Amino acid sequence: MPWLQIKVTTDPEQAERYEDMLLAAGCAVVTFQDGEDEPIFEPDLGTTPLWSQTVVTGLFAAEHDLTETLELLHQAQDLAFPNDSHKPVFKTEILEDKDWEREWMENYHPMQFGKRLWVCPSWREAPHPEAVNLMLDPGLAFGTGTHPTTALCLEWLDSQPLDDCLVIDYGCGSGILGIASLLLGARKVMAVDIDPQALLATRDNLLRNQLEDDRLNTYLPGEIPAIEADVLVANILAGPLVQLAPTLSSLVKPGGRLLLSGLLPPQAEEITLAYHGCFEMAPPVEHDGWIRLTGIRR
Known part of the structure; x- marks a missing residue:
């Protein structure tokens, strides 16, 4: 079964807000990735720092309706950031079903x-x-x-x-x-x-x-x-x-x-x-x- 992936690139202060949006929209898992090749080699004990450009990715089962899911995400984004005229864009991708371990x-x-x-x-x-x-x-x-x-x-x-x-x-x-x-x-x-x-x-x-x-x-x-x-x-x-x-x-x-x-x-x-x-x-x-x-x- 293929998977639907939705990504948004944001700053570290807002990454968790976008994580909550993706989870509320029904994604199975959320990951954070470095958006600008800015590795964090050795963070301070007890901290989980993010990158200045953090890619937040939600993985959805293929049966999710893409149009409906994006509409929910845009509504949540407008509520969370009503005065922001330059909101980051949600990007979508269909992932081929693979045996990733193999x-x-x-x-x-x-x-x-x-x-x-x-x-x-x-x-x-x-x-x-x-x-x-x-x-x-x-x-x-x-x-x-x-x-x-x-x-x-x-x-x-x-x-x-x-x-x-x-x-x-x-x-x-x-x-x-x-x-x-x-x-x-x-x-x-x-x-x-x-x-x-x-x-x-x-x-x-x-x-x-x-x-x-x-x-x-x-x-x-x-x-x-x-x-x-x-x-x-x-x-x-x-x-x-x-x-x-x-x-x-x-x-x-x-x-x-x-x-x-x-x-x-x-x-x-x-x-x-x-x-x-x-x-x-x-x-x-x-x-x-x-x-x-x-x-x-x-």
Whole structure:
């Protein structure tokens, strides 16, 4: 069954008013999108900021009468903004009925990182069976290899000697970094995330790669034991990385390696300063507008 989509572009102060109008007109779901390529990378805790031009989209079942629905929306708009002579225009579109999950699956292809490592969707065959192949189904968790920060981390891991290392994957998401570490020679991984769904996805992907169950343990942040790892990777955001600097530093042994990502170039100095007391930090490496930072524990 096709769907009817109605969009309106407005400022953030009025976005929720238009959301209410669309819901009152009978739409199934409302979404907010950036109308001018103005990303919000790291909002303040407890806030949900919108963009200066926010596209508010309502999705309606196809049986809705388009003329009647638009008439209701225009009436609601006139009541809400009686003195506004430049009201935004409602735009309509018919959406083809698709299996969106299958559409995404068909467009997710194997990818190479560094010299040895490939990340392959679990529903496709590995293109190079002799390579180090990580079979992945991210489920509801972040981490497929398509984002530049994940790519930066995977390329660094591929370049490192990891044989017999204990690795901490802090903010594990789908488990992609921890499982890559195991496939590249690490002895054991401790995967940490605030989201229980991420821990489930990590465990599922471990078994999907036919790795021994006891080679990876999962933890919520408050549960991780006091250990010193050979390598710690954290692909999260700048704010948490600053706040967690004492905790993460304490989890790396002297001479151990640190990898931080999920960062923008202007954040490099702040993060470097947060870890400089415990680590000899290397210059940032940039890819597609994102950076990674690495260091050696003093």
